[in-house]
Amino acid sequence: MKIALIKGDGIGPEISDVATKVLQTLVPEMEFEEVEAGEKSLAKHGVFLPEQTLNKIKECGFGIKGPLNTPIGGGFKSINVTLRQHFDLYSNIRPVKSYPNSSTRFNDVNIVLFRENVEGMYSGEGQISDGERAESKSVVTRKGSERIVRSAFEYALKNGRQKVTIVHKANILKSTSGLFLKTAQEVAKEYPQIRHETMIVDACAMNLVRNPANFDVIVTTNLFGDILSDLCAGLIGGLGLAPGANEGNGIFIVEAVHGTAPDIAGQNKANPTALILSCKMLLDRIGKSKESEILEKALVKLYTEKTELTKDVGGTNGTKEFGEALIREIKALQ
Numbered sequence: 001m002k003i004a005l006i007k008g009d010g011i012g013p014e015i016s017d018v019a020t021k022v023l024q025t026l027v028p029e030m031e032f033e034e035v036e037a038g039e040k041s042l043a044k045h046g047v048f049l050p051e052q053t054l055n056k057i058k059e060c061g062f063g064i065k066g067p068l069n070t071p072i073g074g075g076f077k078s079i080n081v082t083l084r085q086h087f088d089l090y091s092n093i094r095p096v097k098s099y100p101n102s103s104t105r106f107n108d109v110n111i112v113l114f115r116e117n118v119e120g121m122y123s124g125e126g127q128i129s130d131g132e133r134a135e136s137k138s139v140v141t142r143k144g145s146e147r148i149v150r151s152a153f154e155y156a157l158k159n160g161r162q163k164v165t166i167v168h169k170a171n172i173l174k175s176t177s178g179l180f181l182k183t184a185q186e187v188a189k190e191y192p193q194i195r196h197e198t199m200i201v202d203a204c205a206m207n208l209v210r211n212p213a214n215f216d217v218i219v220t221t222n223l224f225g226d227i228l229s230d231l232c233a234g235l236i237g238g239l240g241l242a243p244g245a246n247e248g249n250g251i252f253i254v255e256a257v258h259g260t261a262p263d264i265a266g267q268n269k270a271n272p273t274a275l276i277l278s279c280k281m282l283l284d285r286i287g288k289s290k291e292s293e294i295l296e297k298a299l300v301k302l303y304t305e306k307t308e309l310t311k312d313v314g315g316t317n318g319t320k321e322f323g324e325a326l327i328r329e330i331k332a333l334q
């Protein structure tokens with residue numbers, strides 16, 4: 001099977017080299033079709049997201065994406081957002097799970113956050129600034145809210161999850177967050193087997209930090225989901241451990257939650273676990289459950305033993321050496 005691969009900027013090439021080697025060890029018949037996007041593509045083809053890249057992703061149906069740089073407060077529109085909107089990848093699934101020794105604070109976090117991925121504050125509509133006054137538009141639709149909330153409840157149902165927390169700010173953002181909340185409560189009625197609760201986003205942030213074990217599945221709008229998923233990453237030891245997937249209309253693209261980490265790029269310091277766990281989501285999605293289990297066992301062993309970990313989680317290994325140790329563990333389990 002063929003997977004489109006965007007290696008990405010910054011730490012992207014380092015972590016995607018490790019992640020693809022791990023996948024090839026688990027599924028030797030898997031092939032990667034490297035395609036370009038972002039600054040590299042601009043330099044080579046004059047565009048950020050070339051037609052060939054979009055066509056290849058469509059043809060494969062599956063993709064692995066490294067992080068891509070986006071200029072802050074100006075410049076071009078985020079390629080990540082453009083890609084999600086092009087394929088209407090409305091569902092951003094971001095699981096966070098404690099691994100042994102990954103965090104000194106909590107060891108019992110197991111949350112899956114569903115973030116609406118194409119609407120809300122990230123719709124990109126109405127961004128105006130004259131230097132004195134700036135505006136941007138948040139767009140929430142019933143259809144958009146319905147499908148992301150349904151994805152969260154369906155996931156809960158299929159994966160034996162007990163509760164869905166609907167996160168909003170409908171007390172202040174009465175139109176947009178109000179429509180999301182109302183729609184979510186209607187969808188929740190279709191799933192009487194799954195408990196649900198509603199929570200205002202600020203209270204949710206506080207409750208997550210105080211007692212993350214109280215959370216199971218979370219569903220929320222784009223901006224809140226982006227912020228809360230970084231918060232959740234902090235609960236389990238940082239961005240080096242937080243995976244993600246973007247799904248919609250038959251396309252499934254996995255990517256880590258983190259960005260290009262320019263401060264450590266090219267230094268063999270990045271933790272590739274987040275992208276490897278994203279690839280584990282790909283294995284689960286294509287029905288490679290045995291391979292996914294082996295990967296999970298190998299990761300748990302490395303995190304339990306602590307000796308092969310990267311610096312961000314208290315170890316001394318580089319990106320490459322962590323990858324090599326993981327592949328050794330996988331081979332021992334195969």
Ligand SMILES: NC(=O)c1ccc[n+]([C@@H]2O[C@H](COP(=O)([O-])OP(=O)(O)OC[C@H]3O[C@@H](n4cnc5c(N)ncnc54)[C@H](O)[C@@H]3O)[C@@H](O)[C@H]2O)c1
Nearest residue numbers: 067068069070080239240258259260261263264270271312
């Ligand atoms: N999906 C994406 O492509 C994506 C997501 C977020 C940010 N970005 C882009 O990335 C660039 C940098 O953003 P930022 O600095 O705000 O966030 P970042 O996630 O790149 O980095 C934040 C901090 O976390 C650390 N970190 C991140 N990933 C790590 C890993 N795998 N192992 C160890 N440490 C890790 C970094 O060293 C840094 O200190 C920006 O251009 C931003 O737009 C892209």
